[in-house]
Amino acid sequence: MESHLFPIRIALLTFPVVAFLLTIPFLIYQYTKYHYVNKIRVLVTYSFLLYCITAYYLVILPLPDTRDVLGLYPAGKQMYQIIPFSFIRDIINETNVIISKPSTYLYLFREAAFLQAIFNVLLLTPLGIYLRYYFRKSFKKTILIGFLVSLFFELTQITGLYGIYNAPYRLFDVDDLILNTIGCFVGFVAAPIVTFFLPSYNRLDRNVDLDNMNVGFIRRFLALSIDWAIIVIFIDTNDFIQYVSSVFIYFIVIEYLTNGKTIGKLLTSIRVRGKGYRITFKELLIRYGILYYGLGLLNKLFINISEQYFVSQFIIFGLVFTIDTLVFISVLASIIKKEPFFYEKISKTKNIIDYKSSKSN
Structure with a gap:
């Protein structure tokens, strides 16, 4: 009995690590194939993963103490x-x-x-x-x-x-x-x-209404992480000019040409939509201008002003901390109330599930 319990215990310890490593590929696959994540499918998939790990460990464990088994x-x-x-x-x-x-x-x-x-x-x-x-x-x-x-x-x-x-x-x-x-x-x-x-x-997937389904924050964060991972590979985000130009090209120009999609959004089957079906350049400029040029550059600009004009570091820190705190509270309130973020309300844009275009392809 102990020979069987030992592999099972090791499998239970290994499973969280393997599950964590496979979570992002799993989510991307679910979003691209089904355009949403079904809880039953998640339960069955991860239980199958646990079963596979356990079955394999039952076959190979416990391992010998030496590589010279023949001896x-x-x-x-x-x-x-x-x-x-x-x-x-x-x-x-x-x-x-x-x-x-x-x-x-x-x-x-x-x-x-x-x-x-x-x-x-x-x-x-x-x-x-x-x-x-x-x-x-x-x-x-x-x-x-x-x-x-x-x-x-x-x-x-x-x-x-x-x-x-x-x-x-x-x-x-x-x-x-x-x-x-x-x-x-x-x-x-x-x-x-x-x-x-x-x-x-x-x-x-029978009674799933993708038209009225909200884009979850995990999904949005995954798309955002993929997009910024791609940007960071090619540019130095600490360089002011590279930062501004990359944001403009990747999030504004490309999204305008693709009707609200980036690589991250494409992999998670979402896109940005404005008042009409097709996103406008102005809507994207307002959305990402607030998000990346407003908030993203604010901290850098404050630091530059402090270094050039010798303004008190305490004042600069206070201003940055106050603004960042207000933004954090606003974002947290939007998450709790399941409402659009402040920059979405101002730009009148939102993320929607993009499944119709994939069907047409």
């Missing part, structure tokens, strides 16, 4: 088992079950050979469920994928974790291929029962 083996040690259904013989030889006496069947749950066979079946049972419900795979494809995943596990073992160890530290067993594949089949058959309380996958 630990006696001469002639068998490293593979290629006779199908040998597990049945092992169960019969090890158990005290009497076929004619059902009361002895409980003895099976005390036998290592039987429990190992059950474990190998259960290992890929969840995979069969995910393949049918979430990935919408047919029976044949599910069985094939289950077999290939099991083969991957066995090759991982027989290669000594891809050559890290000089010999396999676990037995390559053809019965594992059979039992794992059976487990995937069981999962496929049981999927409708297990997912009974979940909505049908085909109906997840």
